[in-house]
Amino acid sequence: MRMLVVEDELKLASFVRQALEEAGHQVDVAYDGEVGLGMARAGAYDVLILDHMLPGRTGRDICESLRADGNSVPILMVTARDTVQDKVAGLDAGADDYLTKPFSLEELQARLRSLMRRSSHREGRTLQVEDLLLDTETRHGRRGSRTIELTAREYSLLHFMMKHAYEPVTRAMISEEVWGFDFDTNTNVVDVYINYLRNKVDRGADKKLIHTIRNVGYQLG
Numbered sequence: 282m283r284m285l286v287v288e289d290e291l292k293l294a295s296f297v298r299q300a301l302e303e304a305g306h307q308v309d310v311a312y313d314g315e316v317g318l319g320m321a322r323a324g325a326y327d328v329l330i331l332d333h334m335l336p337g338r339t340g341r342d343i344c345e346s347l348r349a350d351g352n353s354v355p356i357l358m359v360t361a362r363d364t365v366q367d368k369v370a371g372l373d374a375g376a377d378d379y380l381t382k383p384f385s386l387e388e389l390q391a392r393l394r395s396l397m398r399r400s401s402h403r404e405g406r407t408l409q410v411e412d413l414l415l416d417t418e419t420r421h422g423r424r425g426s427r428t429i430e431l432t433a434r435e436y437s438l439l440h441f442m443m444k445h446a447y448e449p450v451t452r453a454m455i456s457e458e459v460w461g462f463d464f465d466t467n468t469n470v471v472d473v474y475i476n477y478l479r480n481k482v483d484r485g486a487d488k489k490l491i492h493t494i495r496n497v498g499y500q501l502g
Contacts, residue, residue, distance in 0.1 A: 282327040282397065283307045283437070283458065287317030287343065288359070289335050297330065300386050305433070309461055314338030318346055325441060325458050326354055328396055330389075331376070333360030341374040348375035355396040359384070410446040410502045413482060413490055415439060422482070429481050434459065438474050439482070442491075442501040451498040475499055 284301060288294040289312050298308045309324065311317035315337035321329055329347075331340035338346075340358050347354065358376040372379065378392050408415040414423040420436045422429030431439060441458045442450065452471045460470070475491065483489045492500045 283309075283325070283461075284328050284330060284393075285309050285311065285317065285321055285324065285326045286330045287311045287314065287321075287335060287340065288330070288332045289313065290332070297389070300390075304390065307437070307459075307461055312336075314340070314343055318343045321347055321352070321354070322350065323457070325444070328355045328357065328393060330357050330359060330393075333358055340376075344375035357389075357392055357396060408440070408443045410443050411488070411490060413443070415443055424482060424486060427485075431481070434474060435477055435481070439478055439501075442478075442499070446502040447500065449494045449497045449500045455498065 284306050286294055286297055286301075286308060288297065288310070291312065294310050294312065298310050301308045309320060309326075311320050314335035317331070317335065318338055321343065329343075331343055333340040335343075340360070344356055344358070347356070355378075356376045357378050357380060358372075359380045359382060361382045377396055380389060380392055406416060406418055408417065412425050415436075416422075417440070420431060420433075422431055422439060437459045438455065441455065455471050459474075479489075479491050483491055490501055494500050
């Protein structure tokens with residue numbers, strides 16, 4: 282999963298990022314509310330972890346702005362404030378869950394798993410574009426009767442492209458979604474992985490689903 286952590290406590294942000302990356306997630310970090318809102322709007326994240334009190338904008342401000350945009354990304358609000366009124370205010374602003382500092386890593390991960398289960402239930406377990414299916418729980422694909430085994434990076438790339446089916450996506454959009462904001466865009470790794478997917482998705486199929494859009498990037502569907 283791709284996650285954004287917006288937290289101005291540097292040590293806590295570093296601890297959370299390391300723990301989540303070790304659990305296999307891709308994690309971006311912002312230390313300022315204004316920057317965090319911009320990253321949340323620009324990137325396709327699976328979940329946001331927001332501190333309540335931030336410089337620039339509060340976590341509540343970020344929630345309200347994203348929900349006003351129509352962005353339904355799952356949001357976990359983290360704060361040292363533990364009054365009922367504070368929790369109600371955060372949930373009313375659009376947060377999906379609330380975690381009070383100090384917290385254990387085990388509780389953080391359990392709440393994230395719960396958020397993602399709820400999100401998967403809302404969105405549906407399976408994505409489909411024509412005869413291409415992607416199971417978001419098993420992370421396996423299927424083209425017609427043929428099963429497609431995917432690496433973690435291939436799954437992230439295919440998931441992103443299927444969510445943006447029939448829309449051209451640039452290499453920059455792909456690199457930010459699949460590899461993160463600190464990705465080196467001077468490499469050809471995006472093209473390499475597109476070719477990996479082409480070999481798995483379009484191999485032997487009469488109709489090709491992955492297309493190169495000249496001077497733009499790629500399109501699925």
